[in-house]
Amino acid sequence: MATGISYNTFPLINAANSISRDDPESWNLFRHIRRHGQHHTDPESQRPAVCQESPLLSRHVKPRIPFTIGNQIHRTLLNSPINILLLSAPAGIALHLARVNGIAVFVVNFVAIIPLAALLSFATEEIALRTGEIVGGLLNASFGNAVELIVAIIALVKNNVRIVQTSLIGSILSNLLLVMGFCFFFGGLQRQEQHFNLTVAQTAASLLFLAAMSIIIPTVIDSWNNTTKSHQSEVTQISRGISVILLLVYGAYLFFQLKTHAIVLKEESQQAVAQPSIHIKENNKKLTLESGGASIASSSLSSIAPMSNGDQQLSNPAGNQPQVGSANQSDRIGNNDNDDVEEPQLHFLVALFTLAASTAIIAICAEAMVSSIDDLTKGGIMSEEFIGLILLPIVGNAAEHATAVTVAIKNKMDLAVGVAVGSAIQVALLIIPLLVVIGWGMGKEQMSLSFDPFQAVVLFASVLLANYLICDGKSHWLEGMLLVCLYAIVSVGSWFYPH
Amino acid sequence: MVDFDSTKYDDRDTGRGLRQRRPFGRSTSCPPSTTGRWNDVAGNDLLSPTNTYQSGDSGSKPNISASSAAAEEVVDIPEPFTVANQLRRVFFSSWLNILLLAAPAGIALHFAQFSAAPIATFVVNAAALMPLSVMLSFATDEVALRAGNTIGGLLNVTFGNAVELIVSIVALLQHEIVIVQTALVGSILSNLLLVLGVAFLLGGARRSEQHLNRTAAETAAGLLAMAVAGVMLPTVFDLASSTPAATIAHISRGTSVILLIVYGAYLVFQLRTHRDLLTDTMVASTTKPKLHATVAIALLVGSTSLVAVCAEFLVESIDGVTEKLDVSREFIGLVLLPIVGNVPSLVVATAAALRNHADLAIVVTVGASLQVALFVLPLVVVVGWGLGIDGMTLSFDVFQVTLLFVSVLLVNFQITTGRTYWLSGALLIQLFAIVATCSWWYPSDDTKSA
Numbered sequence: 001m002a003t004g005i006s007y008n009t010f011p012l013i014n015a016a017n018s019i020s021r022d023d024p025e026s027w028n029l030f031r032h033i034r035r036h037g038q039h040h041t042d043p044e045s046q047r048p049a050v051c052q053e054s055p056l057l058s059r060h061v062k063p064r065i066p067f068t069i070g071n072q073i074h075r076t077l078l079n080s081p082i083n084i085l086l087l088s089a090p091a092g093i094a095l096h097l098a099r100v101n102g103i104a105v106f107v108v109n110f111v112a113i114i115p116l117a118a119l120l121s122f123a124t125e126e127i128a129l130r131t132g133e134i135v136g137g138l139l140n141a142s143f144g145n146a147v148e149l150i151v152a153i154i155a156l157v158k159n160n161v162r163i164v165q166t167s168l169i170g171s172i173l174s175n176l177l178l179v180m181g182f183c184f185f186f187g188g189l190q191r192q193e194q195h196f197n198l199t200v201a202q203t204a205a206s207l208l209f210l211a212a213m214s215i216i217i218p219t220v221i222d223s224w225n226n227t228t229k230s231h232q233s234e235v236t237q238i239s240r241g242i243s244v245i246l247l248l249v250y251g252a253y254l255f256f257q258l259k260t261h262a263i264v265l266k267e268e269s270q271q272a273v274a275q276p277s278i279h280i281k282e283n284n285k286k287l288t289l290e291s292g293g294a295s296i297a298s299s300s301l302s303s304i305a306p307m308s309n310g311d312q313q314l315s316n317p318a319g320n321q322p323q324v325g326s327a328n329q330s331d332r333i334g335n336n337d338n339d340d341v342e343e344p345q346l347h348f349l350v351a352l353f354t355l356a357a358s359t360a361i362i363a364i365c366a367e368a369m370v371s372s373i374d375d376l377t378k379g380g381i382m383s384e385e386f387i388g389l390i391l392l393p394i395v396g397n398a399a400e401h402a403t404a405v406t407v408a409i410k411n412k413m414d415l416a417v418g419v420a421v422g423s424a425i426q427v428a429l430l431i432i433p434l435l436v437v438i439g440w441g442m443g444k445e446q447m448s449l450s451f452d453p454f455q456a457v458v459l460f461a462s463v464l465l466a467n468y469l470i471c472d473g474k475s476h477w478l479e480g481m482l483l484v485c486l487y488a489i490v491s492v493g494s495w496f497y498p499h
Numbered sequence: 500m501v502d503f504d505s506t507k508y509d510d511r512d513t514g515r516g517l518r519q520r521r522p523f524g525r526s527t528s529c530p531p532s533t534t535g536r537w538n539d540v541a542g543n544d545l546l547s548p549t550n551t552y553q554s555g556d557s558g559s560k561p562n563i564s565a566s567s568a569a570a571e572e573v574v575d576i577p578e579p580f581t582v583a584n585q586l587r588r589v590f591f592s593s594w595l596n597i598l599l600l601a602a603p604a605g606i607a608l609h610f611a612q613f614s615a616a617p618i619a620t621f622v623v624n625a626a627a628l629m630p631l632s633v634m635l636s637f638a639t640d641e642v643a644l645r646a647g648n649t650i651g652g653l654l655n656v657t658f659g660n661a662v663e664l665i666v667s668i669v670a671l672l673q674h675e676i677v678i679v680q681t682a683l684v685g686s687i688l689s690n691l692l693l694v695l696g697v698a699f700l701l702g703g704a705r706r707s708e709q710h711l712n713r714t715a716a717e718t719a720a721g722l723l724a725m726a727v728a729g730v731m732l733p734t735v736f737d738l739a740s741s742t743p744a745a746t747i748a749h750i751s752r753g754t755s756v757i758l759l760i761v762y763g764a765y766l767v768f769q770l771r772t773h774r775d776l777l778t779d780t781m782v783a784s785t786t787k788p789k790l791h792a793t794v795a796i797a798l799l800v801g802s803t804s805l806v807a808v809c810a811e812f813l814v815e816s817i818d819g820v821t822e823k824l825d826v827s828r829e830f831i832g833l834v835l836l837p838i839v840g841n842v843p844s845l846v847v848a849t850a851a852a853l854r855n856h857a858d859l860a861i862v863v864t865v866g867a868s869l870q871v872a873l874f875v876l877p878l879v880v881v882v883g884w885g886l887g888i889d890g891m892t893l894s895f896d897v898f899q900v901t902l903l904f905v906s907v908l909l910v911n912f913q914i915t916t917g918r919t920y921w922l923s924g925a926l927l928i929q930l931f932a933i934v935a936t937c938s939w940w941y942p943s944d945d946t947k948s949a
Contacts, residue, residue, distance in 0.1 A: 192772075192773065193714070452739065453735060453738070453739040454732075454735055454736055454739040454740065457731065457732065457735040457739075458732065461724075461727075461728040461731060461732065464724055464728075465721065465724045465725060465728060468717065468720050468721045468724050468911065468915070469717075469721050471717070471915070472713065472714070472717050472915075474714065476718075476768075476773065477768075477772070478718060478721075478764055478765065478768040478773075479718070479721060481761065481764045482721055482722065482725045482761060485725065485757050485758075485760060485761045485764075486725060486728055488757050489728070489729060489732055489753075489754050489757050489758075490732065492750055492753035492754055492757070493732050493733065493736050493750055493754075496736075496742070496746045496749055496750050497736075497740065498740050498741070498742050498746070
């Protein structure tokens with residue numbers, strides 16, 4: 001069965017689709033695709049991804065090519081054209097110190113953070129490669145949404161609670177509506193429908209609903225009781241209690257994903273991914289890899305009847321594949337020492353330094369940006385709501401958005417949905433409660449879970465719509481269009497929001 | 500089986516054998532490839548009473564052997580169009596057409612202006628609108644039959660909602676914004692709750708469950724949720740912040756444009772890319788048209804104008820009715836007016852459910868609601884924009900928005916599981932009863948309008 005095709009496409013098929021930043025293995029897969037596409041030719045390494053117990057705290061990785069200063073600099077600074085924008089970082093800081101017009105400061109720093117965020121996630125992944133599952137998961141969890149966290153903390157320190165809340169809701173919305181919408185839309189243009197893991201989708205739906213409720217309840221208590229200043233503390237106390245509960249829920253979710261149900265989630269994903277797509281070329285390659293004889297039948301079937309009744313005809317051969325695939329997989333369990341899909345690109349110290357440096361520069365640029373928001377809104381050009389809800393989330397998520405859409409077009413809808421939904425859950429269940437707890441520590445009374453009613457309703461409507469659309473585990477282009485249009489409606493509303 | 504008496508709907512002229520029966524009304528909601536003829540893959544008319552097609556529990560795949568035997572009995576006699584049979588098909592095809600006599604009566608009453616006139620005018624015009632809407636759908640189907648799929652689909656969309664569209668625009672021109680909004684919400688609610696509920700109830704009465712095409716149901720659920728969100732967001736915006744009316748108008752207009760784009764995408768989805776998804780039991784048939792082309796177009800034009808006239812008098816009489824009878828505007832808009840426009844879809848949906856085609860019932864009713872929510876409503880806002888009426892916005896009364904939200908939630912729960920029971924229908928009807936009760940006692944306060 002071994003053909004000349006690179007084995008490294010194996011992990012792409014069998015991989016965990018419970019993709020999230022917390023799961024280093026699946027996250028490795030994600031960025032592997034981001035950087036190398038599907039054709040990573042490495043015939044010597046022969047490393048299929050196998051669900052194996054990996055060491056918890058650290059693992060030893062060896063690079064194929066030894067690290068030199070030259071290639072380190074090349075890989076950090078020169079690996080993508082977007083890094084040109086890094087030049088705007090010093091420019092932005094200079095502009096901020098020179099107290100130039102707020103709009104210029106905002107725009108330049110905005111542009112600077114985008115490549116910095118990409119660099120930060122690259123460094124995080126490199127470090128996570130060397131740590132075990134738990135620490136890797138935690139690292140990805142904390143630094144995954146680092147930009148949002150930094151912006152929010154800076155705004156909190158400046159007592160701008162509205163911006164904190166608005167930017168976090170905006171982050172959830174952009175992941176849930178914009179990213180997922182584009183994934184469904186562009187992925188669905190060429191196909192009847194795409195599948196993704198049902199368990200992941202349904203778990204995510206319930207968690208999102210919980211998060212939405214946890215925001216709506218304090219908001220409703222606050223708005224409909226017309227709480228005066230003296231009762232503000234009660235709302236804040238309620239919020240703090242709820243935040244602690246949400247953090248516990250997030251911890252449980254991590255445990256669920258990484259420990260108790262990791263295998264279940266990964267197994268199911270095989271079935272989903274194994275359903276052949278309409279692209280015959282990809283199909284044939286995948287099928288010849290996974291299963292010997294059965295593949296020929298199924299690929300011929302798929303070429304005969306690509307469009308109509310995609311479910312019916314193709315699901316039967318697809319049903320055969322998981323068994324065959326897993327049989328292959330079990331043959332190789334003995335071979336594997338580590339779960340890595342690829343070798344490290346940076347030396348550990350270099351990665352650490354990059355992480356620290358990009359975090360620091362992001363912090364400075366974010367501060368410049370947040371301070372200049374006042375200038376933007378004073379001029380009456382746009383409302384604070386629009387900046388927080390629509391503009392700020394773009395900053396932290398731009399690189400990921402592009403990758404998720406690319407992955408969806410390649411019919412890896414599991415990954416795309418996992419990234420989008422996982423990121424939304426992280427913001428909703430980790431970052432928002434974390435901010436409330438940090439505010440508790442800093443003694444900020446206004447930082448609570450009582451949001452603006454408009455934002456609460458928007459969140460609720462988005463979670464509802466997203467849940468309806470992902471609950472069946474299938475997507476088509478119209479669903480993507482609906483999500484994007486809801487996002488457009490929200491933008492229209494926030495543009496006109498009163499100051 | 501509960502016998503739905505549809506013999507009166509037969510076309511008596513097509514000779515022996517199976518009737519090529521036309522369902523009246525809202526074929527707009529179904530993918531226009533069927534343009535009103537509901538046939539299964541073997542070409543049998545699914546809604547014919549003499550069809551020996553007997554469905555099992557799943558109801559989605561016909562029994563091919565039985566139906567192919569039956570199919571041989573259909574004889575296609577080419578029938579020349581004569582004046583006599585044209586007249587008969589137009590006017591005598593249904594007992595409901597008796598009410599056509601109410602049309603001139605209603606017009607006369609409007610001009611006569613007796614003291615009891617408002618109530619009488621209202622009732623008579625409403626009665627006249629019922630057969631007129633049915634005839635309008637009939638004419639639309641006939642014209643669409645000759646027009647091909649896409650144009651036929653578009654025709655169905657425009658004229659299928661003609662009654663709501665005309666009533667809304669007439670009310671808009673008279674600056675009765677509350678009536679416009681209430682009538683549209685009422686149309687959505689009555690389709691989703693009353694019509695669908697009756698269809699599920701009757702269809703499920705003798706069966707343990709009815710099956711639905713899950714993908715179609717879930718797409719519909721998503722679209723409904725989208726439509727509700729489109730209405731909810733400007734309303735909440737208005738409530739949550741004290742913004743001037745001009746800003747709300749801007750938001751509503753922007754949102755309406757987006758909703759129209761969504762509707763366009765839905766049409767593309769239905770007519771082009773995923774046509775097979777939604778019509779797995781229905782196939783475009785080759786039935787012959789019943790009306791001569793000119794007669795069909797004349798009927799279309801004639802019934803549209805009559806509908807316009809009756810609708811105008813209806814709306815004008817509402818003021819008088821609310822004063823004399825002490826009935827709230829909410830009740831008229833939410834409950835009474837939509838019944839008038841929904842007779843056709845009630846007929847089709849019930850017939851479909853009785854023959855175990857819950858799919859069809861859903862397509863018709865949910866499709867009709869979607870058309871009002873995603874097409875008629877934004878279109879009316881855009882028309883108001885053109886006319887410079889700032890008050891026509893998507894900011895509704897909170898009561899109505901809540902009703903919409905709750906109804907969509909309940910309907911989505913029922914249909915996304917893929918199976919319905921008679922209880923599903925009963926729940927929907929009961930919710931409609933609650934809506935009617937609340938709106939009867941709703942304080943008719945005109946300053947409460949958006």
